[in-house]
Amino acid sequence: MPDRNRPSHSPDTTYTISELAKEFEVTTRTIRFYEEKGLIAPLRQGQKRLYTPADRVRIKLILRGKRIGMTLDECVEVIDMYDPAHNNSEQLRSLIDTVRDRRARFLQQRRDIDDMLAGLDEVQALCEQALADAGDTQ
Amino acid sequence: MPDRNRPSHSPDTTYTISELAKEFEVTTRTIRFYEEKGLIAPLRQGQKRLYTPADRVRIKLILRGKRIGMTLDECVEVIDMYDPAHNNSEQLRSLIDTVRDRRARFLQQRRDIDDMLAGLDEVQALCEQALADAGDTQ
């Protein structure tokens, strides 16, 4: 049995596919699918996949993106912003533009969520009022 | 030609499908699809669909939901919270629970977006630093 008691912050920690699947509450199929799509590229020990902390972070970012409705392709776009394959000034400026556009979309989404939350507040207030009224006339 | 100059806030304003399609930048197919799925139920004048301001609001809510990754079914759930078909106290309490759950999900999404935005800030800072450095060594 491999050592499951090593500190989780160890730099050379690795994870099996089922460990990550359990942690993130997805199926192993999902994780393999992400690999198939090129979103992650785990090591292999023999035939089995071995995930590094970096892989784990990528999965975390993917799932975060998914929760706010991003497609996998969009997740890749955002994740790729992090890796420093941007050599010359032209690429840097282009990346800054991409960042600006993406930020605008995120801000729109946050406005949408705030609007939704405001709606929920109203609904709840109406509910509680109706409940109070029902209590009064009892 | 129908009057297209009536004030848009008139209570009995109606819209054609193409007007709404243009306003919300979707296709007419999309709007008909929402009807097919039971999300809206426009009036008819003869064979043609006529949309009321209430229909328009529902479409707006649907699209808002979609922007934050909600499915159409989830949009219906949320929209249905607004209409007062909640008669007795039991239903009211149940609705309050539903509201609480939904709010929790929205709050999670907002955290996700804030995390994404923080990531973009970092990326941008690194970009600008790299650009500045490139300028220095020129």
Added chain:
DNA sequence: GCCCAAGTTTACGTTAACGTAAACGGTAAT
């Protein structure tokens, strides 16, 4: 009367993101 733009119905096609099943390999415990 004829045309055109906008509307309609019906139906099949498409894409993303997995689910599900089959068939197989490695290894650890009984």
Added chain:
DNA sequence: ATTACCGTTTACGTTAACGTAAACTTGGGC
């Protein structure tokens, strides 16, 4: 040695949310 789990590959199935095309109707303009 057999059972019990992981893990693997390959492949077909599924659902949501429309796109696209065909064939038809309808009211207004020339």
